[in-house]
Amino acid sequence: MQFQSTRDSKNNYALSQVVLTGLAPDGGLFVPKKIPALSSQTIKKFSQKSINQIALAVLKSYFSSKISLSRLKQICESTFNFPVPLEPVESNLYCLELFHGPTLAFKDFGARFMARITKELAKNQEITILAATSGDTGSAVAHGFFQIPGVRVYLLYPQGKVSQIQEKQLTTLGSNIHALEVQGDFDDCQRLVKQAFLDKDLNRKISLVSANSINFVRLIGQAVYYFYSFSRLKPKAEQSIVYSVPSGNFGNLTAAIIAKKMGLPIAKLVASINRNQTFLNFLQTGQYRAQPSKSTLSNAMDVGNPSNFERIWYLYQRNLKKLKNDLACFSINDHRTKKAIIKLFKQQKYLVDPHTAVAYQGLKDFQKQYSKPMLGVFLATAHPGKFQDIIQPLINKPVPIPQRLEQCLKKPKKSHLISNQLPALKSFLYQL
Ligand SMILES: *Cc1c(COP(=O)(O)O)cnc(C)c1O
Numbered sequence: 490m491q492f493q494s495t496r497d498s499k500n501n502y503a504l505s506q507v508v509l510t511g512l513a514p515d516g517g518l519f520v521p522k523k524i525p526a527l528s529s530q531t532i533k534k535f536s537q538k539s540i541n542q543i544a545l546a547v548l549k550s551y552f553s554s555k556i557s558l559s560r561l562k563q564i565c566e567s568t569f570n571f572p573v574p575l576e577p578v579e580s581n582l583y584c585l586e587l588f589h590g591p592t593l594a595f596k597d598f599g600a601r602f603m604a605r606i607t608k609e610l611a612k613n614q615e616i617t618i619l620a621a622t623s624g625d626t627g628s629a630v631a632h633g634f635f636q637i638p639g640v641r642v643y644l645l646y647p648q649g650k651v652s653q654i655q656e657k658q659l660t661t662l663g664s665n666i667h668a669l670e671v672q673g674d675f676d677d678c679q680r681l682v683k684q685a686f687l688d689k690d691l692n693r694k695i696s697l698v699s700a701n702s703i704n705f706v707r708l709i710g711q712a713v714y715y716f717y718s719f720s721r722l723k724p725k726a727e728q729s730i731v732y733s734v735p736s737g738n739f740g741n742l743t744a745a746i747i748a749k750k751m752g753l754p755i756a757k758l759v760a761s762i763n764r765n766q767t768f769l770n771f772l773q774t775g776q777y778r779a780q781p782s783k784s785t786l787s788n789a790m791d792v793g794n795p796s797n798f799e800r801i802w803y804l805y806q807r808n809l810k811k812l813k814n815d816l817a818c819f820s821i822n823d824h825r826t827k828k829a830i831i832k833l834f835k836q837q838k839y840l841v842d843p844h845t846a847v848a849y850q851g852l853k854d855f856q857k858q859y860s861k862p863m864l865g866v867f868l869a870t871a872h873p874g875k876f877q878d879i880i881q882p883l884i885n886k887p888v889p890i891p892q893r894l895e896q897c898l899k900k901p902k903k904s905h906l907i908s909n910q911l912p913a914l915k916s917f918l919y920q921l
Contacts, residue, residue, distance in 0.1 A: 761851025
């Protein structure tokens with residue numbers, strides 16, 4: 490498969506460049522030149538297949554030029570090896586629980602798949618993964634690459650600015666995972682990573698690979714759970730199927746768009762967002778204006794300049810009408826997010842985290858204005874136990890913490906304190 494940049498259709502890029510660099514040289518995002526389609530026959534048969542078999546069918550055309558089918562099969566089997574339940578919540582409304590992976594967040598899907606593909610294409614070359622993190626991305630990436638031979642991972646996180654649970658998840662793995670506690674804020678971490686990638690001396694000595702969310706491979710691994718969950722639904726003939734995706738950088742939603750363009754008959758996609766409304770404003774005005782991000786309860790979605798916007802706009806040929814035909818967007822404030830958590834718990838005995846609550850409420854808002862019969866799915870992106878400090882006071886009950894999380898809370902933190910200047914990071918990387 491050939492890839493191109495969202496900013497230029499003339500230059501072609503091969504899979505290994507897409508995987509091992511992350512960003513196109515012109516600063517655009519990588520996209521396939523042509524999105525491969527699956528026939529409706531093939532998609533129908535998914536109802537009898539396992540998630541691994543579906544993953545192989547969905548992903549093979551992207552990777553077959555470089556990775557053999559039997560090897561890709563192994564990669565799929567070791568990536569998609571935890572449960573992905575589709576829970577009935579209300580009539581005609583399901584929740585797709587994507588938080589049963591090692592870090593209890595949906596980012597495990599993309600990070601685990603990316604880690605295995607990256608290792609496969611890097612062959613025996615030693616690689617160094619560098620990632621700035623303000624929370625969940627870092628631990629998902631770390632777990633993805635944990636104990637993979639030939640790979641070292643450096644996670645840069647801002648000192649005192651991540652939650653205790655998140656810090657423990659970042660700093661207790663050990664082995665090939667190194668947590669760097671930066672004396673600064675998240676922007677300093679991100680700047681340091683960018684500077685490291687631009688530093689000639691450093692890149693001559695070390696093969697650096699970026700693990701941020703614009704990486705195409707991270708995203709395409711997520712298309713799998715749309716095909717899988719769709720195949721488990723049993724809609725009545727007249728029902729349209731609608732997915733609601735809680736969105737921040739819009740990687741998850743882009744994966745849904747690609748699944749739809751590959752032939753999955755999703756009638757509508759709902760982008761559910763918090764008060765960070767850049768995308769909603771764009772749909773309403775046709776003008777894209779990045780905003781400074783605002784803090785909300787669904788903090789992993791506090792993004793004022795969604796990094797995948799450029800990819801989505803490209804996928805719809807920069808045509809607002811086509812985009813609005815497939816996509817609706819609803820913004821849910823913190824007050825309504827809390828109300829949704831309480832309502833789902835009281836009425837359905839179903840506990841959701843704030844991100845998932847935004848997806849639920851976005852779907853309900855969409856349903857009110859949709860005239861056709863529908864079957865809706867909202868995506869649960871994090872385990873409620875990760876957000877017990879928010880949820881507990883709302884429901885007046887202890888929120889159970891999964892054993893996996895509890896175990897990591899007991900382990901001692903191991904991190905290296907560094908200043909927020911590039912020489913500090915460089916000398917640290919050279920020592921090892
Ligand atoms: C990252 C994240 C999101 C947002 O996903 P995008 O792909 O960036 O839109 C939503 N919920 C949780 C819990 C996350 O960690």
